[in-house]
Amino acid sequence: MAEANLISTPQATPREADAPRDSLVVRFGADQPLRLDSGVELSPFQIAYKTYGQLNADRSNAVLICHALTGDQHVASVHPVTKKNGWWETMVGPGKPIDTERYFVICSNVVSGCMGSSGPSSINPKTGKPYGLDFPVITIRDMVRAQAMLIDHLGIEMLFAVAGGSMGGMQVLQWAQSYPERVFCVLPLACATRHSAQNIAFHEVGRQAVMADPEWRGGRYLTEGTNPRRGLAVARMGAHITYMSDAALHRKFGRKFQDRNNPTFSFDADFEVESYLRYQGSSFVERFDANSYLYLTRAMDYFDLAAEHGGVLANAFRNTQTRFCVVSFTSDWLFPTSESREIVHALNATSARVSFAEIVTDKGHDAFLLDEPELFAIVRGFLDGAAKARGLGIKE
Amino acid sequence: MAEANLISTPQATPREADAPRDSLVVRFGADQPLRLDSGVELSPFQIAYKTYGQLNADRSNAVLICHALTGDQHVASVHPVTKKNGWWETMVGPGKPIDTERYFVICSNVVSGCMGSSGPSSINPKTGKPYGLDFPVITIRDMVRAQAMLIDHLGIEMLFAVAGGSMGGMQVLQWAQSYPERVFCVLPLACATRHSAQNIAFHEVGRQAVMADPEWRGGRYLTEGTNPRRGLAVARMGAHITYMSDAALHRKFGRKFQDRNNPTFSFDADFEVESYLRYQGSSFVERFDANSYLYLTRAMDYFDLAAEHGGVLANAFRNTQTRFCVVSFTSDWLFPTSESREIVHALNATSARVSFAEIVTDKGHDAFLLDEPELFAIVRGFLDGAAKARGLGIKE
Structure with a gap:
């Protein structure tokens, strides 16, 4: 494990104005570039992260949580911008399925994110200005490479577990590969x-x-003092629909009008679902960077584990000793169960240890973030079994 | 049938610069306002339409085609802007399922459309400028009211058939109601x-x-000489995804890269599906008005046939003598088969004559516009049977 240029105490990041102060930050200097799939070497760069719980003496109880597209390192503590609870507090915390009284939980902001890790809003040392689109395009594997460097920095050889949903799940699979x-x-x-x-x-x-938002300015909005809020809000609104299900939208909103029972015959937010979506869009832009949104969606688009293995997914996991717990949700139409089954089939083909559950819910893709008792039971049970196999029976 | 102020020969419309010259236009003057659901009376107003085939002597062979959100009256003839074939030439024409050698086909641009019928880009007689958002919000029923006035104008008491898909299908149901x-x-x-x-x-x-497009200018872009092209293109791109199916997108594009086998690590249209969508967006704005897009989507949102009948759909069709042919498509997730079944159940509950077919296809919602032999056979067969019942056995 390299030691040079590592700083692991909370500090101001290059984006001093925006960076959350309540995260840990590790900086990797010129001698430790991040070698990206694009061929570019990103250097210097930094990773912002949070930890919860205590690392045990033999450093065997670390759990890495990988966040989704719009998540960050604040998995189980109040978000510094929104002041809301951590995004996975139902899952991670004392006594929760990912029990911070038992495990040392690490969650880092992905590279190209906007909560303190290097990304398009970071200062480009060559210009002294924010990178904008000069930040290199990153991949899911690049995110995982950076996480591995963080894990090195923390002196952890082997993670007990890596967990995450959606883009986080892609990172989990990449870790396993x-x-x-x-x-x-x-x-x-x-x-x-x-x-x-x-x-x-x-x-x-x-x-x-x-x-399309003129305030985007070819990605140079930070330098030019603009903000593509409206464009990003529209992007978020559209994406948010895909995170839910038709059934959940119907259950929550149906065709209910706002404040009255009749249409206004206008373009105001007449239906409750319109008002809800507008709120989703406008609140999102308060906490997220537009260029990061471009980079992270791109990383997801590029993700294709089988492609590098002759199109045979099983080859990506050949002879793996890692234990897998694959979970899908019946109403998730963004990542339908059929795609989880492909993972399971590939793992079966290489005789891996794999458990699989499809959870019946109408909550759509976002179900992994929500109150799903069956999910909690599955995660708890899987981790209990794995902890026993790993010899983590006693609480630290 | 009122006769005043009716002009049914091709002519310049109020939007002289934009209006297609190859349509018929009927103008309704101050004595014939369109009484809208909003309570507003639209006057004067005009309807642009096309006809195909010949009206028979007893005026009993007329078929009204209702177009979808982005369609128009050019159902079976070259589009004046795009120079492409009519949008339903597979279905309508000589020898086609809706046979113009047999039927007199009428297709009119809906009110609030942008191909010659009155809409937000028409001149507001009170100001001498385009209406913009001062055009009254219209409903599916308003569209149908205007069509009924056109049918009056054409001296047709009873239509043999009314047909259409998507927003056109909503109008069809509204006609029946x-x-x-x-x-x-x-x-x-x-x-x-x-x-x-x-x-x-x-x-x-x-x-x-x-x-969100600043060129929209609160809807006054025509007056201010701007054009919210980028915003409308984004809207179209998003909508277009909903018209297809996951399976069709996978079959057509999969994860294929443009021109090469590797990612460019940029935000260019790397994947074929991106390039396809961008084309859909940019070509759409050449032929469509942004405000019309707002009005037409709003009309669809407001549509709720049962709501006015105590929430009981069957009451909307009580004692109907009209024959129904309801068709859905297995991969249509915008209007899934379950929603067509609701129509059928309501019609059954009121002892209506109804035939129903769910066609197996991966082409999604747009299947009704595409080459679907089973659809053609169903439409042809249903119309043949109805024509026999109506005494339309002999070609005109």
Whole structure:
């Protein structure tokens, strides 16, 4: 493990104005570039992260949580911008399925994110200005490479578990593929080994919405003092529909009008679902960077684990000793169960240890983030079994 | 039938610069306002339309085609702007299922459209400028009221058939509800009696994309010499995804890269599906008006046939003598088969004559516009049977 240029105490990041102060930050200097799939070497760069719980003496109880597209490191603590609870507090915390009284939980902001890790809003050392689109395009594997450097920095050889849903699940799968000897077990939830054409299409619409906003300024909005809020809000609104299900939208909103029982015959938010979506859009832009949105959607689009293995997914996991817990949700039409089954089939083909559950819910893709008792029971049970196998029976 | 102020020969419309010259136009003057659901009386107004085939001596062979959101009156003849074939030439024409050698086919641009019928881009006589958002919000029933006035103008008491898909299908259902004595048979395809919360949500994203474009100018872009092309293109891209199916997108595009086998690590249209969507967006704005897009999506959102009948759909069709041919498509997730079944159940509950077919296809919602031999056979067969019942056995 390299030691040079590592700083692991909370500090101001290059984006001093925006960076959350309540995260840990590790900086990697010129001697430790991030070697990207694009061929570019990103250097210097930094990773912002949070930890919960205590690392045990033999450093065997670490759980890495990988966040989704619009998530961040604040998995189980109040978000510094929104002041809301951590995005996975139902899952992670004292006594929760991912029990911070038992496990040392690490969650880092992905590279190209906007909560303190290096990304398009970071200062480009060559220009002294924010990178904008000069930030290199990153992949899911690049995110995982950076996480592995963070894990090195923390002196952890093998993670007990890596868990996450959606884009987080893609990182989980990439961990299992790239570093099988470094992950005892993995929990890829509501994800797939590649992004479908329809999902790429939805992402492309979101990107076009951002880039159509004249305030985007070719990605130079930070330098030019503008903010493509409206474009990003439209992107978020469209994406948010894909995170829910028709049934859930019907249950929550149906065709209910706002404040009255009749149409206004106008373009106001007449229906409750319109008002809800507008709120989703406008609140999102308060906490998220438009260019990061472009980079992260792109990373998801590029993800295709089988492609590098002759199109045979099983080859990506050949001889793996890692234990897998794959979970899908019946109403998730962004990453339908069929795509989780492909993962399971590939793992079966290589005789991996894999458990699989499809959870019946109408909550759509976002179910992995929501109050799903069956999911909690599955995660708890899987981790209990794996902890026993790993010899983690006693609380630290 | 009122005769005043009726002009039915091709002529310049109020939007002289934009209006297609190859349509018929009927103008309704101050004595014939269009009484809208909003309570507003639209006057004067005009309807642009096309006809195909010959009206028979007893005026009993007229078929009204209702177009979808982005369609127009050019159902079976070259589009004046795009120079492409009519949007339903597979279905309508000599020897086609809706046979113009047998039937007199009428297709009119809906009120609030942008191909010659009065809409937000028409000149507001009170100001001498384009209406913009001062055009009254219209409903599906308003569209049908205007069509009924056109049918009056043409001296047709009873239509042999009314047919259409999607928003066209909504109009078809509205015809059957509003004027049961004036329609012998109807063919509502790929539609529903109300717009779902998810569909309203998708429409709202499209509207927000248009309205987020600074060139939209609060709807006054025609007066101010701007054009919200980018916003409208984003709206179209998003909507277009909903017209297809995951399976069709996978079959057509999969994860294929443009021109090469590797990612460019950029935000260019790397994947074929991105390039396809961008083309759909940019070509659409050449032929469509942004405000019309707002009005038409709004009309669809408001549509709810049962709502006015105590929530009991069957009451909307009580004692109807009209024959129904309801068609859905297995991969249509915008108007899934379950919603067509609701129509059928309601019609069964009122002992109506109804045939129903769900066609197996991966082409999604747009299947009704595409080469679907089973659809053609169903439409042809249903019309043949109805024509026999109507005494239309001999070709005119």
